[in-house]
Amino acid sequence: MEHKHQVIVVGGGPAGLNAAKYAANAGCEVALLDSATRLGGQYWRNTGNEIEDQATHHDFDQGSLLMDAVTANPRITHYPNTTIWSAAILDDEITLRTQDDVFSTTRLILATGAYDRSLPFPGWDIPGVMTAGAAQSLLKGEGVIAGKRIVVAGSGPFLLPVASGITSHGGKVVGVIEAAGRFAWLPEILTLLQNPTKISEGLGYLLTLRKAKVAMRFKQAVVAAHAGADGLLDSITVANIDAEFRIKSTYSLQCDVAAIGWGFTPDTSLAGALGLKEEVAADGSVVVVVDDNQCATSPQPEVQVFAAGEITGIGGSGLSLAEGAIAGLSAAASRTNLRQLKKLRRRAHRFALTLQRVYSIPAGWQSWLTPETIICRCEEVNYEAIQDVSEKFGADDARSAKLMTRCGMGMCQGRICSRNVADLLNSPDSDRIKGVYRPIIAPITLGELAQDGLL
Amino acid sequence: MITFTFNGLELTARTGQSVAAALLSHNERITRLTRISGKPRGIFCGIGVCFDCLIIIDGKPNQRSCITEVKEGMVVVTQDGA
Numbered sequence: 001m002e003h004k005h006q007v008i009v010v011g012g013g014p015a016g017l018n019a020a021k022y023a024a025n026a027g028c029e030v031a032l033l034d035s036a037t038r039l040g041g042q043y044w045r046n047t048g049n050e051i052e053d054q055a056t057h058h059d060f061d062q063g064s065l066l067m068d069a070v071t072a073n074p075r076i077t078h079y080p081n082t083t084i085w086s087a088a089i090l091d092d093e094i095t096l097r098t099q100d101d102v103f104s105t106t107r108l109i110l111a112t113g114a115y116d117r118s119l120p121f122p123g124w125d126i127p128g129v130m131t132a133g134a135a136q137s138l139l140k141g142e143g144v145i146a147g148k149r150i151v152v153a154g155s156g157p158f159l160l161p162v163a164s165g166i167t168s169h170g171g172k173v174v175g176v177i178e179a180a181g182r183f184a185w186l187p188e189i190l191t192l193l194q195n196p197t198k199i200s201e202g203l204g205y206l207l208t209l210r211k212a213k214v215a216m217r218f219k220q221a222v223v224a225a226h227a228g229a230d231g232l233l234d235s236i237t238v239a240n241i242d243a244e245f246r247i248k249s250t251y252s253l254q255c256d257v258a259a260i261g262w263g264f265t266p267d268t269s270l271a272g273a274l275g276l277k278e279e280v281a282a283d284g285s286v287v288v289v290v291d292d293n294q295c296a297t298s299p300q301p302e303v304q305v306f307a308a309g310e311i312t313g314i315g316g317s318g319l320s321l322a323e324g325a326i327a328g329l330s331a332a333a334s335r336t337n338l339r340q341l342k343k344l345r346r347r348a349h350r351f352a353l354t355l356q357r358v359y360s361i362p363a364g365w366q367s368w369l370t371p372e373t374i375i376c377r378c379e380e381v382n383y384e385a386i387q388d389v390s391e392k393f394g395a396d397d398a399r400s401a402k403l404m405t406r407c408g409m410g411m412c413q414g415r416i417c418s419r420n421v422a423d424l425l426n427s428p429d430s431d432r433i434k435g436v437y438r439p440i441i442a443p444i445t446l447g448e449l450a451q452d453g454l455l
Numbered sequence: 456m457i458t459f460t461f462n463g464l465e466l467t468a469r470t471g472q473s474v475a476a477a478l479l480s481h482n483e484r485i486t487r488l489t490r491i492s493g494k495p496r497g498i499f500c501g502i503g504v505c506f507d508c509l510i511i512i513d514g515k516p517n518q519r520s521c522i523t524e525v526k527e528g529m530v531v532v533t534q535d536g537a
């Protein structure tokens with residue numbers, strides 16, 4: 001079926017919700033497309049059970065108010081279970097395709113968010129090793145505690161809500177393993193103190209963890225995982241690491257789940273398909289470039305594309321909300337409250353950059369790899385194969401590595417491995433940006449492509 | 456409450472739960488065996504990004520169990536290969 005809308009928003013997280021709300025309130029007719037069944041994105045993930053949801057969610061009230069406002073707004077049409085798998089600009093119009101539908105507009109707001117950044121290590125493909133976000137979405141969205149003995153590891157403030165959420169729902173967290181130092185935030189104390197609500201949120205999590213006697217370990221990392229006879233995660237090797245993340249000494253810890261998060265990677269695949277300008281941000285991730293009004297650089301000036309939320313840089317829900325509001329207003333060519341919103345955005349942005357500096361990830365993780373370590377999980381390409389490419393063939397870009405090893409050509413389209421492969425090959429920024437360009441972004445079967453006459 | 460089968464075994468799930476979450480709540484962690492080395496895989500990203508949790512649902516392979524809602528009478532089978 002074909003659908004035409006004045007403004008289309010892709011993504012129903014904090015950024016997309018606010019974009020839809022502000023654009024609609026300024027008089028636009030808006031379609032809000034999201035691949036999930038329920039609105040909320042990664043932050044306001046909900047089980048549909050209000051009592052449970054209130055218990056797991058920070059800011060649940062703000063989220064439900066916003067979601068109610070969006071659902072009740074007659075100018076907004078929400079399309080749930082709608083995954084866009086291709087995007088193109090044709091005849092001065094933006095065309096978005098799902099498996100069955102075609103959406104078109106001249107004003108698009110992309111708010112596709114981010115997913116966990118993962119670093120490879122020996123055994124990270126064993127069932128039981130998962131991302132910190134996976135453990136969180138199981139708890140918040142599904143009401144399931146990921147395991148019986150859970151280690152939460154990686155780096156960054158996100159580890160705290162994950163560990164404290166599991167603990168306060170009766171789960172056993174056997175340790176929180178943070179790669180940064182205990183006082184890594186101290187040099188940035190002045191900026192951090194300007195965000196008292198975030199600080200008190202963090203202290204709340206720490207208090208929950210302390211009450212439950214959960215061990216917090218710093219300057220440590222999970223550097224290997226080991227399976228039992230049943231093939232499932234049985235134990236991990238934890239290392240004391242130096243400032244470059246190189247291993248100093250190790251010990252072993254038993255657990256059935258290791259929930260590991262190294263921050264997040266923006267999902268800019270739709271932006272790449274549309275040919276929007278992208279750049280490599282300070283934290284090494286590829287982001288969509290936007291101007292002061294969240295307007296992206298579109299290859300065709302007849303259509304307007306805005307981007308908001310974590311696809312423009314990792315910064316949490318507060319920054320996503322502010323950016324979404326500004327994108328919504330800009331798409332509607334309204335200036336109501338624009339100045340206050342920009343002030344909010346500036347502050348949230350400064351906070352986000354500070355956190356990125358505190359929890360930055362040096363290249364020493366590469367020393368954890370063995371020749372057999374899987375780098376591309378989909379195509380089962382190991383570290384040795386990647387090294388072979390760069391040594392024997394002189395390939396220093398992810399594209400050549402991809403063609404020679406099939407790495408990044410699997411079902412996930414390189415979402416999990418491409419950033420790591422680019423790091424391993426020391427790829428220049430231009431190749432990192434090219435590496436995330438994918439015209440077909442959510443894999444569909446060849447049969448479906450053929451049916452659409454695309455093959 | 457919903458009833459579905461996993462490799463012939465009858466299991467229960469809560470309405471609205473994903474297939475992966477329902478399996479996990481019965482401590483079933485392996486959704487597929489990989490195509491090349493036959494190694495077990497399970498839920499990894501939890502949000503439909505990594506395609507590690509692929510499984511066969513009602514005869515259809517390559518379904519992402521973490522974002523597919525479990526339905527009454529669903530027939531779920533471990534995916535061998537792919």
Ligand SMILES: Cc1cc2nc3c(=O)[nH]c(=O)nc-3n(C[C@H](O)[C@H](O)[C@H](O)COP(=O)(O)OP(=O)(O)OC[C@H]3O[C@@H](n4cnc5c(N)ncnc54)[C@H](O)[C@@H]3O)c2cc1C
Nearest residue numbers: 011013014015035041042043084112113115133309310317
């Ligand atoms: C698994 C996970 C759990 C998280 N949990 C928390 C938490 O508990 N607390 C916290 O502070 N932060 C959490 N975060 C961080 C989170 O990214 C931000 O807090 C915030 O949600 C970002 O908002 P956003 O609107 O930019 O994107 P998101 O909230 O990520 O929303 C993006 C939306 O776009 C949709 N989408 C993406 N691509 C397409 C497509 N092609 N077609 C259709 N729809 C699409 C997605 O389904 C999603 O609903 C989590 C992140 C992840 C990955």
Ligand code: FES
Nearest residue numbers: 499501503506521
């Ligand atoms: S766990 Fe990643 S797609 Fe399901």
